[in-house]
Structure formats: C-alpha cells, structure tokens
Amino acid sequence: MxxxxxxxxxxxxxxxxAGSDAIHQNPVYSYTVACLYDDKGNCGTGLAFTLGAGxxxxCAAARFYGEKLVGKELTxxxxxxxxxxxxxxxEQQFRWLGPHKGVVHLALAAVTNACYDLWAKQQQVPLWKLLLDLTPEQVVNTLDLSYLEEVLPREEAVRMLTEMxxxxxxxxxVLRTGYAAYDTSAGWFNYSDDQLEANCKRALDNGFRALKLKVGAKDPDTDIRRAHIVRNTVGDxxxxxxxxxQQWNLPQAIAIGKKLAAINPYWIEEPTHxxxxxxxxxxxxxxxxxxLALGEHVPNKVIFKNYLQTGSAGFIQVDAVRVGGVSEFITVSLLCKKFGVPVVPHVGDMGQLHQHLVLFNHIGMGHEALFxxxxxxxxxxxxHPALITDGFYKTPETPGSSCDLLSLNTFPG
Amino acid sequence: MxxxxxxxxxxxxxxxxAGSDAIHQNPVYSYTVACLYDDKGNCGTGLAFTLGAGxxxxCAAARFYGEKLVGKELTxxxxxxxxxxxxxxxEQQFRWLGPHKGVVHLALAAVTNACYDLWAKQQQVPLWKLLLDLTPEQVVNTLDLSYLEEVLPREEAVRMLTEMxxxxxxxxxVLRTGYAAYDTSAGWFNYSDDQLEANCKRALDNGFRALKLKVGAKDPDTDIRRAHIVRNTVGDxxxxxxxxxQQWNLPQAIAIGKKLAAINPYWIEEPTHxxxxxxxxxxxxxxxxxxLALGEHVPNKVIFKNYLQTGSAGFIQVDAVRVGGVSEFITVSLLCKKFGVPVVPHVGDMGQLHQHLVLFNHIGMGHEALFxxxxxxxxxxxxHPALITDGFYKTPETPGSSCDLLSLNTFPG
Structure with missing residues (x-):
C-alpha cells in the first residue's frame, strides 16, 4: 500500500x-522529485525536469496528484x-491549467514516473525488464489512448506489441552490447570555438560516433562557422x-537550414516554435x-500525433520528464512506430530513465536502436549514474528506473 | 512610476x-487578480481565469512577472x-514551463491585463477608447508578432489597421446601440430538461437572439434530445x-456532429481536444x-495561426484571460482578420474586459460585430458589472477595463 x-x-x-543554448543562456538543471513510499519500506522516485525558476x-502540482495515490495498492x-x-x-479544475501541458503535466510526469519506479523496485527488477515482462495487454492497460482513436485504437496497439x-x-x-550514446555536451552555445574543437576531439576519444552542436546565433555566420569547425574536426x-x-522563425529556419546542409547534419533540431x-x-x-528532429518541448500525445500526421519529423524526441511520464512516453513511441518514425528521446533526466525506455522501445516495440x-x-x-563506456550506455541492472538522487534531504519540500 | x-x-x-459542462462538472470560477499600483494612487487590475484548484x-507565477514592472514608467x-x-x-528559466502556455502564460495574461487597465485609468478613458485612440504603429508596438513572420509581418499589421x-x-x-450579447447560462450541462426549456424562454424574454447548449453527454441521444428541446423552444x-x-474524440465528433446538424446549430464548439x-x-x-468554433483552450498565437492556416475554424474564440492578455488577443484578432475568420471571444472574464476588446476589433480592425x-x-x-439590456452590452464609460472586483481584501495573497 x-x-x-x-x-x-x-x-x-x-x-x-554547460547547458547553454540559443534560448536558455543560464539554465539551472532542476528536478521535481516525487518520492512515493509504500508500507514495505520501498521508495519510488519520479522526476520532472525544469530549468530552475518555477x-x-x-512541485506543488505534483503534491496535488500524488496525494490521490495514498492508501492505494500500487499493483x-x-x-x-x-x-x-x-x-x-x-482532474476537472486542474485541467483548465493545461490541458495536458505546462506545469500540471510536468507534475503528472513526476508522479507517474514515481509509480513506475516503485513498481519496478517492488518487483526487484530494472524498469526495462519489468516493461518487457508485461504482456501486450498489460502494457496497453498502462496507456491512455484517448484522442488517438482514429490512428491508434486499443486493439491495434495490442497487435503491434504482440507482433513484435x-x-x-x-x-x-543490445542488452549485452549496450545502447549507443551521442554526446550533447561537446557543443553548448556559450563554449568558445577552441573549447568546441577540443570537446569534439574528446568526444571521439571517448568513443562517441555522434554529437551535437548548439546553433541559433544572432549572426547566422557564427552557426555556419562553428558547424564547419565540428565537421572538420570529427570527419565525415x-x-x-x-x-x-526554437530560436528561428520560419523564414530564418529555411535560410539558415539550407546553409547548414553543407555540413551534412544528421538532423536539425527544434528549428522553430x-x-x-x-x-x-x-x-x-x-x-x-x-x-528535422523535434519533441523536447512537445507536451502530449495529441500534438505528437499531429506532427506525425504531417510527416514533418524525421526523428521524434519525446521526453518522459516532459510528457506525462513513462506511460505517455510509451504511447508516443507506439504512435511513432505506427508512423515509421524513430524515437530518439531528449533526456531531461540525463538518460537515467530513458536508458530503460529505449531498451523497451527496441526490444519490445521493434524500434530501431539508434542512439x-x-x-x-x-x-x-x-x-546509480548511467554508465557510458566507449560511447555505449551499459544496461542498468539495479531494480527501478535509476532515478534516485543522492542527498535528497538537503532540498526543501 | x-x-x-x-x-x-x-x-x-x-x-x-451553473458553469457545468461535459468535462467540468463542478467548476469554481476563480481569478488570478494582478493589482498594479502607480505612485499617483491608481490601481490597475488584470485577470486570468481558472476553475479553482491550482x-x-x-498567482505565484504572476508575482514573478509582476515584480519585473516595479520601478518602471508604465507609459x-x-x-x-x-x-x-x-x-x-x-524568461529563459520560466519558459521551460510552457513555452507560452499553461500556468505561466495564464500568469502573464493577468499581469499584461493589469498593465492595460492601469494605462487606461491613468489616461482616464475606458480601454476601448484608449485602444481606438492609438495610431496603427502604436497598436502594433504593443504586440509581439514573433513566429508569425510568414503570415503577418509588422508592416502588414500596420497597413491592415491603417486601411480601416x-x-x-x-x-x-455600435457605441450607441451596444454590442449584441448571447446567453451561455441557458443550457449548462447539469440543468434538467425543464430548467433548460424555462431558461430558453427567459433568454428570449430578456432579448437574447442567440444562446448556447452544453452537449457531450455519455449517451449522445441525450444531446440530440436536448438540442431539439432548445430549437423547438426558441424557434428557427x-x-x-x-x-x-472537448468531450468527443474524432470519430464521435463526426457521428454526433452529423446528428446535431438537424437542429441547424450556428456552430459546434470545442468538439474535441x-x-x-x-x-x-x-x-x-x-x-x-x-x-466549428474553437479557441477557449488555445493558449497562444502560434497555435491559432495553425488553426487558421488549416481553415478548420469558422469562429475563433480567443480569450484574453487565457492567451497572454490584451496584447496577444489583439495579435490573434489581427491574424483572424487576415484569414477572414470572425472573433467571438470566450469570456473567462465574464465579458468585463472583452466588451472593450470587441469594440476595438469592430471599429478599429474592421471585424464584423457579431455578438x-x-x-x-x-x-x-x-x-462595474457589464450592463446587458435587451440582449446588448451597454458601452462601458468608466476609465479602465472594467475588471475591478469588490471585496478584494477578503482574498489571500
């Protein structure tokens, strides 16, 4: 209980x-940490990610949702x-504050993720294994497929999982080799050209085969110059x-995107609003x-459905600490599978939770194991920080979803 | 200052x-009330609307934005x-909580609306007159047209206002006749069939020529029955x-919408997510x-742009206490004018603020004066509650935007 x-x-x-980009110059990486206790001494930890203020x-909204769980049997x-x-x-009053987006949905993500973490800890298995051990019906029972009826009826979701x-x-x-990683920390916006070049070399030395550069400078020539530095440093x-x-408007994105094509980018991420x-x-x-890659700021399955229906996204970057947690992450991943688009999560959780989810997406859902x-x-x-060795995430073996934080007692609340 | x-x-x-609908069974009409004081003894009141919890x-987010104004000259x-x-x-950290939606955007609406209210009070004119007395350039200077460049560049916004x-x-x-009103309170979801019929008769007696029925019942036959009660009571x-x-999914909305066509609805509002x-x-x-009519839950200009570009909305119901206040309301109204779609606001403010804004939309922007x-x-x-006589809003003459509440000292904060 x-x-x-x-x-x-x-x-x-x-x-x-570190962490700087064209829009967010001074982020403070922050978590709403939902700690869900059962009467056996287990504690489930669920995260939502923000950049500090707010x-x-x-946290306040997460308490509202979390209190609805007290006294319930998690199973x-x-x-x-x-x-x-x-x-x-x-929730009919809270819903007005979204619906299904913003502060209230981030809060629901934290509480949802705490449920999944506690569930896996109670069963003494890592989350990826818990998810893989569920039957297709059990997986679909954890999902809210409302407002998706015309593209993903329940029976089809069950069939997709069964067929895999x-x-x-x-x-x-992949459980033995590990899941490939790419390096985002090479090319933060505020790093100098020299830092950028050194970071690219370090990324290669560390075994990464893919990395990211932040663009969106006031002067587009800066973006082009830095993109060429990266390409020249890492090779073809x-x-x-x-x-x-999100820094560009549409005309800017078209103009700059065409110039960036010269360095053969694997994707252009969050080009506009x-x-x-x-x-x-x-x-x-x-x-x-x-x-294009997008989804880091997309709050729910309905908007992802729209992106998939237009065919504009080459990669979907759904983030389980932005959408309503593991449940909606799996829903969106099923939608992506249906539309044939790879899922490459944004990791507001620093990959702790997502290292489990991409294993489920690949093994259980048949998504390509990209990185x-x-x-x-x-x-x-x-x-239990994620272990990256020679450019690969090591498969986590500890029970739960790897989201427990040290020194939690030092934070308010 | x-x-x-x-x-x-x-x-x-x-x-x-009262206030009940298919999704919101027990709303508590609530306002975040931003009170902005100047050193001359004026107080500007700005509202955002919610349904209670949260x-x-x-309010907390509105304090964050409002503090940025202290010490500034409002003009x-x-x-x-x-x-x-x-x-x-x-705001680079707060932005993560949206962007431009949910709690933070509602908060920005309250603070923005307080600015406009104080501006009008300082000039001792009702808000509609302040807006009409601005030059087209001055109006456009109050707007954030970013992310609209491909459809509404600044020069075109100025030209549209100049041409009018x-x-x-x-x-x-319309200033003398008043602006037509329609009655939403006739057909709340939880009203019995008898109440509904009596309310329709009362609406006619009070001079209304248009009214609304809440639908979205679990059994669609209930919706059809009640719609026929209304049509039979009020005539053609x-x-x-x-x-x-938002109660229906897409297949439901298509099926029920076709049946509701039998009563010749002027619009079907918020059919789905x-x-x-x-x-x-x-x-x-x-x-x-x-x-279709929609917009009550649409948080910003970018999403309205998308709706207008698809041509799905027959009426746009932008609400100045949902989007980022008066400023974004005017931006969206300009977008609607550009796309030739009428603006019929949702009134989370109970029409207090919007009675000013529709006068500006009609006289200053050339929008049809619908209701x-x-x-x-x-x-x-x-x-200063809005005065409705024989189905028309009386033009407000008191300085400001008519949003001051009585007994404000009884509320916390």
Missing part, C-alpha cells in the same frame, strides 16, 4: 557555459494505469546534429533531404 | 449546476509593450450554439456546412 508521497525541489546550478510550481493502480492517468490528467514478440531474441543483443563518418532550440506544426511541415519540405542522448553534468548527483 | 504589484487569489463557488500556482513600457511581452514570455481608419465612422454606431430565427467542451489541429480540419470537412458571450454568475462581484 502506498503510505505517503513527498515532493522535493532539487536544483543543480551549472558552470562554465520548479516550485511543478492495482498499475493494472489499469491508463485509466488512472486519464482521470488525473482530466516472436522476433524479440533478435533484438536482445561521425553523425553531427545541430540544435537551434514547438507549437508550430505547419511551419515544421513547410520547413521539412524546404530542407528535404535534411531531416540515446548523453549529458554528463549531473552524474555525481545520482545514486 | 509603478510602485508595487499585489496578486490575489479570488474564488467564487457556483451553485445549482489558481494559487498562477514607457506600453510604448513598446510587444518587446516587454516577448522578454517576459521568453477611413471607414471607422461607419462602424462607430434564434441562433443556437452547441458546445462539447484543443491541441488537435488536424482532427478539427478533418471534422470541419466532414460536417461542412456546419461550422459577445454573456455569463451572469459573477456580476455581483465586480465594481
């Missing part, structure tokens, strides 16, 4: 330009978690992604064959 | 089924309010709108010539 929920406001200032609002909640999730996301079961063995090798075989963090579905479609057509973003700046704060 | 900001959390429980989160802020608005809506100036006199008659000359408050741009397009095509929603349940709480 769930005995109590405690929500903590954990903030980790960064230094020296994290206290998400019963998880047996039909999709229903519980829909009830919470449609026979070929699982062919994909389980390494995948280079560029990320504008994350709500602008049709602008992304126009842009994707204009920049073809260069592909997972890696951001190292918070590793010292996690009890 | 702006000397301080105080934010109050004002909540007004309703009784007897209003305190919006200087308003001279380039579009820049100020963009800076606030892109010569014909203003032909539209100023009265406009009847039906409002599902407010983020689902493409579903609304599919639905609009399926139900044509019945038109404005009327909801009477909070009138006793306003210092």
């Amino acid at each position: 769930i005995s109590k929920i405690v929500v903590k406001d954990a903030r980790f200032p960064l230094t020296g330009g 994290n206290e609002l998400v 019963e909640v998880m047996a039909s978690f999709g229903d519980w999730f829909k009830q919470r996301s449609d 079961q026979a070929s699982r063995a062919s994909r389980e090798g 075989e390494i995948k280079v992604m560029v990320d504008a963090n 994350p709500d602008d579905i049709l602008a992304h479609k126009t842009l994707a057509d204009a920049l073809n064959p260069v592909k 997972l973003e890696h951001i190292p700046h918070l590793r010292k704060h996690f009890v | 702006i000397s301080k900001i105080v934010v109050k959390d004002a909540r007004f429980p309703l009784t007897g089924g 209003n305190e989160l919006v 200087e802020v308003m001279a380039s309010f579009g820049d100020w608005f963009k800076q606030r809506s892109d 100036q010569a014909s203003r006199a032909s539209r100023e008659g 000359e009265i406009k009847v709108m039906v409002d599902a408050n 407010p983020d689902d741009i493409l579903a609304h397009k599919t639905l609009a095509d399926a139900l044509n010539p019945v038109k 404005l929603e009327h909801i009477p349940h909070l009138r006793k709480h306003f210092v």
